[in-house]
Amino acid sequence: MNFLLDDEQKQIRDSVRRFLSGNYPFDVRTEYGRSGEPCPAIVEQLVAGSWIGVAICDELGGVGAGFSEACLIAEEFGRGLVVEPFWALSMAPTALLEGLSEPSAQSTLQGIAEGRSFAALGFKGEPQPGVRAESISPELFSLSGGPLRVYGSSVASHVLVIAAMDNNSARCGLFSLPVEQLSNELKQWEQLDGSRVGFLELNGLQLAKDCLISESADLVERYGRAESVALMGYCATALGMMEAVLSHTTDYLQVRTQFGVPIGRFQSLQHRLADMKNALEEARAITHRSLCFVDQSPEKFKVAVAEAKYLVGKSASFVAAQGVQLHGAIGLTDEFLISHYFRALTVFCQSFGTCSDLLQSLGNTISD
Amino acid sequence: MDFVLDQSLDAFRAEVREFLSSALPKDMAERGHRCYHEDKSDVLAWMKILCKKGWSASNWPVEFGGTGWGAAKQLVFEEECLAAGAPQRPVVGLSLTGPVIYTFGSAEQIQRHLPLIKNGETWWGQCFSEPNAGSDLASMTSTATKEGDSYRLNGHKIWTTFGQYADWLIVLAVTDKTVKPQRGISFFLVDAHSPGITMKPIYSMERGHTLNEFYFEDVVIPADGLVGEEGKGWSYAKFLLENERSWSAEIPRNKALLQRLLQIARLQIDGAEPAISRPVFREKIADITARLHALEMLTLRAMNEHESCKGERLSNWESGSMLHIKGSEMQQEIGALMMELLGSSGALYYPSYTQRPGEEYPPGPAEAHGVAADFLYRRATTIYGGSNEIQRNIIARALLGNV
Ligand SMILES: Cc1cc2nc3c(=O)[nH]c(=O)nc-3n(C[C@H](O)[C@H](O)[C@H](O)COP(=O)(O)OP(=O)(O)OC[C@H]3O[C@@H](n4cnc5c(N)ncnc54)[C@H](O)[C@@H]3O)c2cc1C
Numbered sequence: 101m102n103f104l105l106d107d108e109q110k111q112i113r114d115s116v117r118r119f120l121s122g123n124y125p126f127d128v129r130t131e132y133g134r135s136g137e138p139c140p141a142i143v144e145q146l147v148a149g150s151w152i153g154v155a156i157c158d159e160l161g162g163v164g165a166g167f168s169e170a171c172l173i174a175e176e177f178g179r180g181l182v183v184e185p186f187w188a189l190s191m192a193p194t195a196l197l198e199g200l201s202e203p204s205a206q207s208t209l210q211g212i213a214e215g216r217s218f219a220a221l222g223f224k225g226e227p228q229p230g231v232r233a234e235s236i237s238p239e240l241f242s243l244s245g246g247p248l249r250v251y252g253s254s255v256a257s258h259v260l261v262i263a264a265m266d267n268n269s270a271r272c273g274l275f276s277l278p279v280e281q282l283s284n285e286l287k288q289w290e291q292l293d294g295s296r297v298g299f300l301e302l303n304g305l306q307l308a309k310d311c312l313i314s315e316s317a318d319l320v321e322r323y324g325r326a327e328s329v330a331l332m333g334y335c336a337t338a339l340g341m342m343e344a345v346l347s348h349t350t351d352y353l354q355v356r357t358q359f360g361v362p363i364g365r366f367q368s369l370q371h372r373l374a375d376m377k378n379a380l381e382e383a384r385a386i387t388h389r390s391l392c393f394v395d396q397s398p399e400k401f402k403v404a405v406a407e408a409k410y411l412v413g414k415s416a417s418f419v420a421a422q423g424v425q426l427h428g429a430i431g432l433t434d435e436f437l438i439s440h441y442f443r444a445l446t447v448f449c450q451s452f453g454t455c456s457d458l459l460q461s462l463g464n465t466i467s468d
Numbered sequence: 469m470d471f472v473l474d475q476s477l478d479a480f481r482a483e484v485r486e487f488l489s490s491a492l493p494k495d496m497a498e499r500g501h502r503c504y505h506e507d508k509s510d511v512l513a514w515m516k517i518l519c520k521k522g523w524s525a526s527n528w529p530v531e532f533g534g535t536g537w538g539a540a541k542q543l544v545f546e547e548e549c550l551a552a553g554a555p556q557r558p559v560v561g562l563s564l565t566g567p568v569i570y571t572f573g574s575a576e577q578i579q580r581h582l583p584l585i586k587n588g589e590t591w592w593g594q595c596f597s598e599p600n601a602g603s604d605l606a607s608m609t610s611t612a613t614k615e616g617d618s619y620r621l622n623g624h625k626i627w628t629t630f631g632q633y634a635d636w637l638i639v640l641a642v643t644d645k646t647v648k649p650q651r652g653i654s655f656f657l658v659d660a661h662s663p664g665i666t667m668k669p670i671y672s673m674e675r676g677h678t679l680n681e682f683y684f685e686d687v688v689i690p691a692d693g694l695v696g697e698e699g700k701g702w703s704y705a706k707f708l709l710e711n712e713r714s715w716s717a718e719i720p721r722n723k724a725l726l727q728r729l730l731q732i733a734r735l736q737i738d739g740a741e742p743a744i745s746r747p748v749f750r751e752k753i754a755d756i757t758a759r760l761h762a763l764e765m766l767t768l769r770a771m772n773e774h775e776s777c778k779g780e781r782l783s784n785w786e787s788g789s790m791l792h793i794k795g796s797e798m799q800q801e802i803g804a805l806m807m808e809l810l811g812s813s814g815a816l817y818y819p820s821y822t823q824r825p826g827e828e829y830p831p832g833p834a835e836a837h838g839v840a841a842d843f844l845y846r847r848a849t850t851i852y853g854g855s856n857e858i859q860r861n862i863i864a865r866a867l868l869g870n871v
Contacts, residue, residue, distance in 0.1 A: 247831065249812065289830045290817040292840055297815070299831055358604040368857055417804070424847050428602050428855065429627050429679075432672045432848055439673035443844065446807070450815035454808040460748045 113172045119145055120180035126437050133183050133294025138255045142184050147215030152190045161213035167394050171336035178340025183295050187333025188251035193219040195329035196322055204313040208276055220256035222248030222300050233263035233273055239309055246301040253288055253298025262323050274314040293444035325398045328405040331452050335387045335412040338448045342380045345423035345441045352427055376422050379415035386411040403465055410458035413449045420445040481544050488552040491517050500553030502837045505676045508633045510555045515588025525586045532570045533586045539771035546720040561585040561592040564708050565638050572696035572704055593634030595625035595682055603858050606649040612641040621687040631667055631680030634660045640701050655701035657693045674841035716788055717767045717795030722760055725802040732809045732835050743809045752805055763794050786866050789859035796849035803843035810836050
């Protein structure tokens with residue numbers, strides 16, 4: 101194991117950080133958060149900077165690095181509080197499509213690496229039924245099911261969905277749904293942090309057969325792994341946000357004076373800052389651990405990621421709350437950036453299972 | 469000591485409940501349950517309804533138009549009002565301005581201002597904090613300079629809750645720079661529409677507008693704007709906070725939040741099993757319930773001691789600070805637990821509640837409406853009214869003295 105970044109990894113991290121700090125100031129971020137439109141500079145740079153294809157193999161036009169490198173980019177997106185989710189637009193489709201042998205699946209992945217399309221996954225909530233596909237003519241499928249949640253929907257040109265084929269739950273197909281055909285099916289909803297999440301509901305949507313891009317036997321397993329990879333990337337994003345909260349709070353304790361001294365002189369606040377740092381590094385450690393399981397069995401990986409989501413979530417709610425608390429009233433204002441990190445970390449905590457949900461399911465994995 | 473559950477209030481509780489069921493307009497109650505901030509017209513309309521019944525100034529003595537109720541009765545009243553979804557009555561007018569005026573003010577101030585507060589005709593804002601004087605309030609720099617019979621006010625105040633509604637302001641300002649701040653600050657009643665006052669809104673993270681800043685430029689305060697004696701403003705402000713300390717646990721608010729939590733816990737969201745039947749949540753709800761029961765007893769103890777003490781110190785605990793810490797943290801905890809129950813629906817942004825059913829509402833359960841906004845806004849509870857760090861300093865200092 102090696103925790104230190106090599107030169108290439110440093111270069112990836114630094115270039116993303118540099119770009120975001122130079123081209124994505126707070127007011128730009130806020131503006132796009134408000135409007136719901138994707139920020140063109142970010143969308144362009146996802147491709148131009150070869151970020152989106154960081155974990156896609158070079159034969160398909162990607163960088164050929166791995167999910168560790170992707171997590172570095174995700175973390176910088178968190179630090180920069182980028183509205184567009186890197187984990188959803190890059191990591192999730194890469195994990196789902198990589199290694200699929202069908203040319204249609206390969207060309208979809210290549211299209212992502214080369215910036216011809218942006219794909220997002222339709223995520224299924226636990227108790228909800230999935231999607232069913234029926235062949236209704238030699239040229240057409242009909243798809244029903246949902247709602248699925250689509251992160252990154254405001255950027256995506258396609259939504260990747262797996263469906264049970266012809267009412268046979270053992271046979272699945274992977275469909276790439278063009279967003280332009282989903283005007284009634286895909287609704288965008290605003291989240292607390294200004295990002296948009298799509299709700300995809302299919303009621304007999306008719307699709308051309310070439311939308312079916314894979315019928316690989318392991319699609320369900322792959323989908324589960326892709327979900328875990330995405331969630332791991334989201335954890336890395338939250339780490340970046342926490343880093344930023346800690347850094348802004350540290351600065352504030354040095355400049356804000358009350359009672360004639362910088363408030364950082366008060367030992368209770370020093371200890372709080374120390375606890376925030378402890379929480380952050382614990383969260384980083386568990387995220388690192390989940391990276392060790394990327395190539396293990398999907399079940400093991402899933403548990404490792406659930407642990408990560410739990411602990412990152414727990415740390416995130418502490419760090420976010422204390423970041424606001426130590427700023428006093430200004431920390432609550434819309435004008436000041438700390439409250440935006442609070443909101444984005446809240447959205448993270450709410451998504452893909454809250455701490456209590458995860459605690460319960462992790463509890464169930466412990467053998468008697 | 470005598471620990472028998474006090475049932476003498478049950479009849480009163482029933483009376484209040486009965487009154488609320490007929491007097492509180494249904495749409496107002498609906499907004500009360502779903503909205504995150506009060507609407508001025510709702511609050512004032514509600515004050516008028518209460519005033520007719522003689523209950524609008526529930527915390528004031530009878531001689532000033534109040535109910536004369538003891539603390540326990542006031543608590544029951546407030547609990548029932550919040551549970552029914554009634555809008556919160558204006559705190560600054562009723563709990564700060566009123567008591568300061570009838571305790572320290574002149575007969576003219578009493579006559580002029582109290583009836584208007586009681587009738588829901590004037591809204592008051594509190595201008596104490598400044599950009600550089602928050603926790604360290606004594607370091608304020610706004611000044612009121614005596615000029616003949618009147619004062620000239622200059623300065624910058626911030627975080628004035630509902631300042632945009634205010635007709636009148638209570639303002640603390642320095643009248644004597646040569647003495648210790650605690651003896652150089654005075655307490656003023658200022659007409660919010662006086663020339664020289666500019667107000668700017670501050671939006672907070674739930675995207676609501678409750679906070680404001682005020683700039684005072686050569687604002688003339690007539691002599692009758694001074695409350696009590698010059699230089700005593702600090703002690704009046706302290707009196708206010710002391711006076712309010714039994715309320716700082718916000719028992720009525722916490723109870724209402726717990727009810728809302730239980731309601732959400734019983735829902736089936738997205739086809740999942742209701743949270744109430746999941747041990748992970750049952751335990752958390754049981755924990756909060758036990759602590760809320762304890763906090764209620766702590767509050768009753770503080771009220772009991774306060775009413776029997778006649779200004780003397782009866783026991784060695786900093787009741788106000790302790791209640792404030794526990795009550796504020798509990799509001800945040802209940803909010804966080806409600807968010808957990810909502811799961812990914814809790815991440816959605818719900819626009820202001822308008823009661824128009826339709827497509828513009830996000831797909832989560834109707835009960836989710838306003839929960840996230842409330843959760844975000846309540847990060848403030850551990851900051852306003854003296855932050856919890858300051859409250860802990862007070863408790864520790866009382867124990868340690870000057871070590
Ligand atoms: C929602 C809301 C409504 C409000 N409404 C009003 C109103 O209507 N009128 C009004 O006048 N004011 C109002 N306030 C202001 C409120 O009283 C102040 O926010 C509060 O006093 C804290 O001051 P500050 O925000 O400047 O924080 P600061 O004093 O700058 O504190 C920053 C951080 O330092 C900590 N800190 C400061 N001193 C110490 C110390 N000695 N030891 C340890 N930690 C310390 C604080 O706890 C906090 O975490 C409101 C505030 C909020 C959030």
